[in-house]
Amino acid sequence: MMRIRRAFAGMALGAAVWMSAAAGPRTIAITIDDLPLASTVATSSTERREVNARILAALKKHQARAVGFVNEQGLYRRGELDAGVTLLDDWLDAGMELGNHSFDHVGLWDTPLAQVQDSVLKGEVVTRWLTAARGLPLRYYRHPYTQTGHNEDDKQRFEGFLAAHGYQVAPMTVEHDDFFFSCVYDRLAGPTQAQERRHVADDYLHHLDVALDTYETMSQELFGRQIAQVLLIHDNRLNADSLDRTLARLTERGYTFVTLEEALKDPAYRSRDLASGRIGPSWLARWARERHQKLSVYGQPDPQGWVVQQHELLCKDQ
Numbered sequence: 001m002m003r004i005r006r007a008f009a010g011m012a013l014g015a016a017v018w019m020s021a022a023a024g025p026r027t028i029a030i031t032i033d034d035l036p037l038a039s040t041v042a043t044s045s046t047e048r049r050e051v052n053a054r055i056l057a058a059l060k061k062h063q064a065r066a067v068g069f070v071n072e073q074g075l076y077r078r079g080e081l082d083a084g085v086t087l088l089d090d091w092l093d094a095g096m097e098l099g100n101h102s103f104d105h106v107g108l109w110d111t112p113l114a115q116v117q118d119s120v121l122k123g124e125v126v127t128r129w130l131t132a133a134r135g136l137p138l139r140y141y142r143h144p145y146t147q148t149g150h151n152e153d154d155k156q157r158f159e160g161f162l163a164a165h166g167y168q169v170a171p172m173t174v175e176h177d178d179f180f181f182s183c184v185y186d187r188l189a190g191p192t193q194a195q196e197r198r199h200v201a202d203d204y205l206h207h208l209d210v211a212l213d214t215y216e217t218m219s220q221e222l223f224g225r226q227i228a229q230v231l232l233i234h235d236n237r238l239n240a241d242s243l244d245r246t247l248a249r250l251t252e253r254g255y256t257f258v259t260l261e262e263a264l265k266d267p268a269y270r271s272r273d274l275a276s277g278r279i280g281p282s283w284l285a286r287w288a289r290e291r292h293q294k295l296s297v298y299g300q301p302d303p304q305g306w307v308v309q310q311h312e313l314l315c316k317d318q
Contacts, residue, residue: 025226025256026226026229026253026254026255026256027228027229027255027256027257027258027262027263028174028228028229028230028231028250028255028256028257028258028263029066029067029228029229029230029231029257029258029259029260029262029263029264030059030064030065030066030067030231030233030247030257031066031067031068031069031099031142031170031172031230031231031232031233031260032055032066032067032068032069032233032234032235032239033069033101033142033232033233033234033235034069034071034074034101034105034234034235034236035052035068035069035070035071035074035087035088035091035098035101035235036048036052036070036071036074036075036084036087036088036235037051037052037074037235037236038179038182038234038235038236039186039236039237040182040183040186040187040315040318041186041187041189045077045080045083045084046083048083048084048087049083049086049087049090050240051235051236051237051240052087052090052091052235052240053090054240054241054243055235055239055240055243056090056091056094056096057244058243058244058246058247059094059096059243059247060094061244061247062244062247062248062251062257063257064247064257065095065096065097065257065259066096066097067096067097067098067099067140067170067259067260068088068091068096068097068098068099068235069098069099069100069101069140069142069170070088070098070099070100070101070123070126070127071101071102071103071104071105071123072103072122072123072124072125072126072127073103073104073105073123075088075126084126085126085130088126088127088130089130092130092131092134092136097136097137097140097259097260098127098130098131098136098138099138099139099140099141099142099170100120100123100124100127100138100140100141100142100167101123101141101142101144102116102119102120102123102144103119103120103122103123104119104122104123105144106119106144107143107144107145107147107280108143108147108148108149108150108154108155108158108276109145109147109150109277109278113154113157113158116158117158117161120141120161120162120165120167121165124138138166138167139166139167139168140167140168140169140170140260141162141167141168141169141170142169142170142172142232143169143280145280146172146232146276146280146281147276147277147278147280148169148273148275148276148280149275149276149277150275150277151275152274152275154275155274155275168264170230170260171230171264171269171273171283172230172231172232172282172283173215173219173227173229173230173231173282173283173284174211174212174215174229174230174231174232174282175211175231175232175233175282176204176207176208176210176211176212176233176300177207177211177300177302177303178204178233178234178236178238178239179234180302180303180307180311181200181203181204181207181238181303181307182234182236182237182238182239183311183314183315183318184200184307184310184311184314184315185197185200185201185236185237185238185241186236186237186238187310187314187315188200188310188314196310197241199306199307200238200307200310201238201241201242201245203303203305203306203307204238204242205242205245205246205249207300207303208246208249209249209253210300210301211300212250212253213300214297214299214300215229215282215284215300217295217296217297218282218284218285218288218295218297218298219268219284221293221295221296222268222284222287222288222291222293222295223268227266227268228258228262228263228264228265228266228268229255229263230260230263230264230283231250233246268287269283271283271287271290271291272287272290273286273287273289273290274286274289274290281298281299282299285298285299
């Protein structure tokens, strides 16, 4: 989900906000999109389960209960449906929650509203069967590309449809371009490229700090405090190999992990947001737009340096 951002300014302010807010409680919910796996290269059912096992191990280690958002189209691979269902069972066995991310990842920009609604219903068949068998809810919907509609009419009609089917929109306030880093990581898969992969992972962790500085600044300017944040990342190899470091870094910055349900109890999430249009930024930016409130920052800058060169070289087809 490459995003178009305003020019970044105010990193010093972001660092100052981090220091001034460090004494207060800081919480974050972890949400992971595109189960059973987001990949730019071919994968086997065995690798998909191994990737998810590493993600779940990191979540368990840090006692973070995440919501995994499912694109059920990814389950329907010839001879591998049972393996995909087992993978989702693994998430539920680990105490995680599953959510709906549409069947085929269609967004509310290039796709007619009725087709997106069909994708919601088609995308819940297996997930609802698995959760209902355990007496668990299927209650959250994450918009593909976090696109919430062309206009307010589309947005309201779609959210009414979601509510009628028992869904609550899952917003996000923090993201840090993992789709960008993960493409490079996927393509550096050769046996002699371990050092390059470590370089990508290190840059990715640094970019998390850059992103958090930004979104903490936005939170402070909008609400005068640090709200409960919601992190969006994707189910991919990069996060399988680096989620332990990501969660440790969040802990170092003073965050404790909460469920999405707990995060959404923060009054900030009762703020009104407008239809996103084509670009689906952080809900912090959406709230600022609805309030006509000028902020010093509106989202982290795009990645810089070596990883950009690698992306241009390796990911031209993405």
